[in-house]
Amino acid sequence: MPDVFLSLEDSRRDWEELFSVATASPYQSFQFLSEWFDTIGREDGATPFVIVDRDEDGRPRCLIPLCVETHLGCRIATFLGGRESNFNLPLIRPDVSYDEARLRALLMKAAQRSDAAPDLFYFRNQPRRFEEFDNPLVFAASRPSASFAYGLTLPATAEALAGKFSKDARKKLRKKEARLAQVGELRYEHQPTGDRAQAIVEALIVQKSTRFSEMGVGNLFHKSGPKDLLRRTAANGAIELHALSVNGRIVATYAGLTRGGRFSAMLNSFDMDEEISRSSPGDLLLHALMRNLVERGFSNFDLGAGEARYKNAVCDETIELYDTMLPVSACGALAAPIFMNLLRLKRRIKQTPALARVFGRLRRLVKVAR
Template identity: 30%
Template sequence: MLSTETINTLIFNSFDEIETVWRSFEESSDNTAFQNFDWLKHWYDSVGVASGCRACLVVVEYPVGQPVMLLPLGIEKRQGVNCLVWLGGAVSDYHGPLLSPQLSENFTQDFFQKAWQAIQVSLPAYDAILFEKMPKDIGAQLNPFVSLSCIPTASNAHFTYLGTQFDGFLKAKRSSKSISTEKRKHRRLQEYGQVEFVIASDSKQIKRFLADMIAQKVRSYMEMGVANLFESKEVCDFFNVLSAQAIPLGFVHLSALMLDDRIIATHWGLVYKKRFYHLYPTYEQSELTKYAPGGLLMWHLFEWCIDNGIEIYDFTIGDEPYKDQWCDQELKLYDYYQGKTVLGLCYAWAFKTSRLLKRKIKHTPALWKVAQSVRAFLGKIRH
């Protein structure tokens, strides 16, 4: 019978201290690309430290010397409240732990609850827990953190299995009429010049494609009236440094659709454990928009993934309608808010209430349509 006394909890405050343990555990663990060591270390060095976040990297061992769970946590101050959060912030679509593949076989939910209480005692003091965008499943097992008193995240994630043949994948997902319409748009695009799918491979291409991706994404944020992720210098540094270092390793995938020497669409994503993460698709707003250059680039990405043995194409978080055309799998995401002090209780309640309201609006078509219109209008006023 397992007991909390048999668990060994180790707390590390720097990535350098935990690197060897993390990399070794990550190789066989169930986790997403957003818990990759390099991803989170670059985020922490670029964004986390600048925001005053303090790393609390937890390794849970059972028995001693045998890691079964790794929690990339941090404590950051928000409006004077010390909050326990998953590291990775806004750039990470999935937050959560790295799990031993055998974890669910050896640990019951009741045991996890007791173990989680023991872990919290080992952590530095904080006022509130703000855990967001936690996937229900991690690898082949249930994420133990969704057994807490969670609420659904405002949006879910979507993915699809690719198969082994590109043509077969297209026919399985789209009607013959739809495929013909898209191919006709692609032919019309070729009337303007040579159309080419290019994957960034050298420093010059990386800098150019990334600059265009960010510029096109910023324009999109402005049009929608949403927060501009790239307004932060630290976030831009994160993308620049990670791209330069991780593209040669195959972890970051940066591509563009070129019309002669003109970039008309881009995509920045991740490749990890036979899964492609579709993260930042963009396109140039021009007379060519009606020919769907972003859609053509996505077709090229599907084909590249299939040719390179990628099994899953993950569109990640967001319930955009176009994802329904390609995805037959939904990954539910959850948030957990819990106060530990009087101040933290008030802060966690406010967060939870706002997230419940956001989900209500997003899942009520009439309200969501109004919210999108108001948001876009306010965005135009601000810019």
């Protein structure tokens, strides 16, 4: 029978052992997800539900890092990390193989063993394949997630990176950089620490909140959890920060996580002041970030899930993500079709530009009417 941990700390030894050898996304470190749980997870009423399967010698061979939240009256088990995690996978020892039948049995046994059992397992944003690893939690009946993710294979040199973009695109970037330099002295900042890192976090929060308001969407930072997560992970080094400043004023930011040779961008922002935004500071920082990663020997870069023009402009890989649902109880069996239909609707809106524009206008009208 698998172990089910209702405390993250109790699972830490197994988690860190598997994370050191398994194929995993940067979002799945114990350090990052424990901070996520202590800030956002607790605020949202989540409880840990970490499943560990062991071999005959008691060694961990598979860990699925979950938490349970209540929605529509049902207890839903999802990956720790919530919307902040763009890529979710089980942590599986390289010498072990799992298929759908084996994982279904593992999940059901875990549910039967725990008094805190979920009614439904709902696994979002799972790549079918990630760095040569075929994800067995993408079942035959799994459905495409609402959005794609976007990635880029980084070349070995800055010259080769520049060659990935057209001469016209490079010329436009140079003109934008020169125009912004007329406002003040430009400085690209990579991996700052201490007080400067915290200043960049605060700028990101303000800039992103302003952007959410203009778009008429819910502000991620209206609650304290997301702000606390950024502040804490910037302080302990769980996330990496990059910024562009003009005369010391932070005008664009990137926050991401690293593992091995991969950088995963989690959040970005830019100053919407017209004098600044007309020079596309976000694009300038994005290219400076990619150059920095190449110089440091990184091989993979991704901009996470969600459609955006700037992602298409730099990424050469569209990563299909999948959602998996596995009902455990009658309540879960009733809830699963509701979540599935909501997923299909959300995906249709996001993948149909005309519908996305109409939906965006409706959101802004609702905001004005309030």
